[in-house]
Amino acid sequence: GESVGLHLPTLSVQEGDNSIINCAYSNSASDYFIWYKQESGKGPQFIIDIRSNMDKRQGQRVTVLLNKTVKHLSLQIAATQPGDSAVYFCAENMNRDDKIIFGKGTRLHILP
């Protein structure tokens, strides 16, 4: 697979359990946040996004929570499956800028 980081924080979760991946973002002026999933050998793939005027957004099996007070973002995955094993990145965008800034990533490992 691709080298996405041997030194990434790793979260191990039993299959079927819920998982929570956390991210601290850096810029208080950021107003748009995105979670990406990167499987081995592939490019990052969009999962879900949230704007700063919201504190929660739900998708299919995923929920993103935003706490602007402490500049914290989390991704909750319900009933984890083997296919959820990947590296998850949070990314932030400021004032509808053209670009986004990626965090370092968290590796999610699903235990059988």
Add this chain to the structure above:
Amino acid sequence: DAGVIQSPRHEVTEMGQEVTLRCKPISGHDYLFWYRQTMMRGLELLIYFNNNVPIDDSGMPEDRFSAKMPNASFSTLKIQPSEPRDSAVYFCASSLGTSGTDTQYFGPGTRLTVL
């Protein structure tokens, strides 16, 4: 749509050689981004284009790196001469509009190894 297409998928070269990475964005997308991913630095933005025009190349590490987008369906990232520290996975991504409103779609990446 086939998504973002990158070639080659793997490239092994020797130090000092020229390397050219290629990208075909999703048709109709106005933005194209080049990223580099390494263990040490994670995912870094190198340069991006809007309507084939380079907008921000502040992430390009050195003059050895250059990128072009001659038309809306093709972009290249060139490294000349290449060095071992350039070894990384290089991703191309495209989006319909600005990243503040539209999703970036990534290609599968090119794994570059410079010996």
